[in-house]
Amino acid sequence: MDLTSPWLILLLPLASAALITLFTLKSPRLSAGISIAAVWGAFAVAASHLPAVLAGHDVLLEGHFTWLAAGGHEFQYGYLVDGLSMIMLLVVTGVGGLIHVYATGYLHGDPGFSRFFACISLFMFSMLGIVMAGNFFQIFIHWELVGVSSYLLIGYYYRKDSAAAASNKAFLTNRVGDFGFMLGILLLYYATRDVVGELGLAAGAGDFRAMAAAVASPGWLEQAAMSVGGGRWVVTNEHFLWVAGALTFMGVMGKSAQFPLHVWLPDAMEGPTPVSALIHAATMVAAGVYLLGRILFVYAPSETALSIVAHVGAFTAFFAATIATTQFDIKRILAFSTLSQLGYMVMAMGLRGTDAAMFHLTTHAFFKALLFLGAGAVIHAVHTNDIREMGGLIRKLPATGWMFVIATLALCGVPPLSGFWSKDGILHLTAHPPEYAHTWLVTLLPTLTAVLTSYYMARLVLLTFFGAPRDRHRFEHAHESPPSMVLPMAALCVLAVIGGPLLLGQDVLEHFRAVTRPAGLPEHEYVHLDRHTVLHALMIFGTGAGLALLAFGLRVIDPARIKAALGPVHRFIDNRWYVDDLYAWIVENLQQNAARLCDAFDRWVIIGALVNGSAWTTRAAGAVVSRVQTGSVRAYVLLFLAGVAALLALHL
């Protein structure tokens, strides 16, 4: 096998997970070595194909084998590497590799050290499988696999009740989304199967390119797919596509934590910080956005579907940003910020800005991973997540602190850091939205969200790193992290600074497009460093950060008085808009009662009447009928005679 085969990208992390689980659980250093070697190996293989992408090839590499053939259905497993997969491959393995290194320092001496690396290797395998999948069925398998690895890693500290509960919550919430995703896949497969055959595309089941071609084939959309009520209602393929789009979007909402399936992500912060950085900020949660980019051909023909996507994204962005302003847990603030940024990306996809969404995904992976790693370093130093017990830490953790500040500025979109380019690309989209999405949700909320982002991030930075220490004891014991943690952060910091121009120069972004990209998407102009956009970005940042500075830095405004003045509004936001409470109510009242009903039915009807009832009847009948067995031969003869007589009487 040659050393640049994309199979290696999948196999290296899988082999690493297997090796660690089977052989090296007792030797942490070896486990970490294997895992890090695997992820950087995968990165090297992916990077070796980068020149071809930049040279402008559409499909770089593909290869697959038939995994399952049943009836006329052929399910294939393999890889399809195009521009879109390439950028994700580089982000996942690159950021992943840095976080692997960081984790060796963060988890040093932890009893589950090897287990962590086994799980995270499994995660890398699963995630890379999503990125390289060429068909819906493979992507679904890996979609579930990342769900499992995320579950394992959120519950890493499994002795902690809150961690165990959080991992269950994440898994179950994702199941809701994934169920819709699966139905959507089946519907799409059903709807396009015939036309794929007619077009003469010899493709396995659910192949992306074949489906995209089918959807784009002339006249297909208007074709009647089925008719209900004797031809009175005709369902066309367009309706099918609409429904399938909404269903697959449920998968996106689950994995990318969009409202209303966002509830698991803040709780997922119970996992170790490297996991939060890699899985719950940089890569896995971006899988939904990636999927949208991959299957935008499903949405593109229907403006309604695109409009749903755009509005869900815009609302999530705003909704999460408001909650982030009230939180005190450093990781939770970042988690809500991630929700909010994912909302931006999903919205951009809904506005048909695939380039802008993928651009923001990439830069976000850099600076959000850095923010989480910085938060991890802070937690490592002061042993608390609560920013009310921090303060002034920049004096104790200068390197971490300043890198955190840079990442914050990148997130807030301060020029010329990477976040400025990507975020203003999206804001530019919302300033001139397509007709179908021209509502105040799309035009107004994203800008407001950007202000809120600057506010809550400035608040976080000011409370954590500046001002007077609020907890003397914790402050005295704080110390800078080991090089294994600081160096990966430094690498990410460089990327967070230069990521924007790096990807913008010479239309690099346009090489990172999907082969399944539908025709007719608008070409986007990106932000140029002209005076207007820079002023706009600085104004947004200035408003948000200025407010935070007044409240938490200069203490001109007393936050407590604002809180009191906003009473009910603050309570509403602080309780996360009561979404979690609503779900708890639904589960406790509706679902529990339905479960009780089912339980009673099972207990009394199925077990009581049918299972035990039949046993009881048999036993009772036996008790009566066994009296016939008297042991007396002559009685038997008499009975026999009576029987024969009865039969004769019946027949004659």
Next chain:
Amino acid sequence: MITLQHWLVLSGLVFTLGLCGVMMRRNVILVMMSIEIMLNAANLALVAFNKHLVAAPGAAVPPDGQVLVFFTIAVAAAEVAVALVIAMLLFRRLDTVNVDDVANLRW
């Protein structure tokens, strides 16, 4: 003229006689003998049917009934062999050949 009815009535009488013996006798050996009588009543009926029904007038007689009787006799012989052994073992174990005393196989 002796007709089929005559034979069947005779067969029925013999069969009933055997049945009464099976039901009323207590001695195992006599019960077995009564069973033999019932079997022979059936044989009689078979032979009679063969003579009066199967054979068309003037044609060569196909021996279906007789063949069946031979089978019955063979089965009866085998049955007697087994039954006698059972009776003998019964006597050795329980010191009795009275069927009413052998009522252990009950609920």
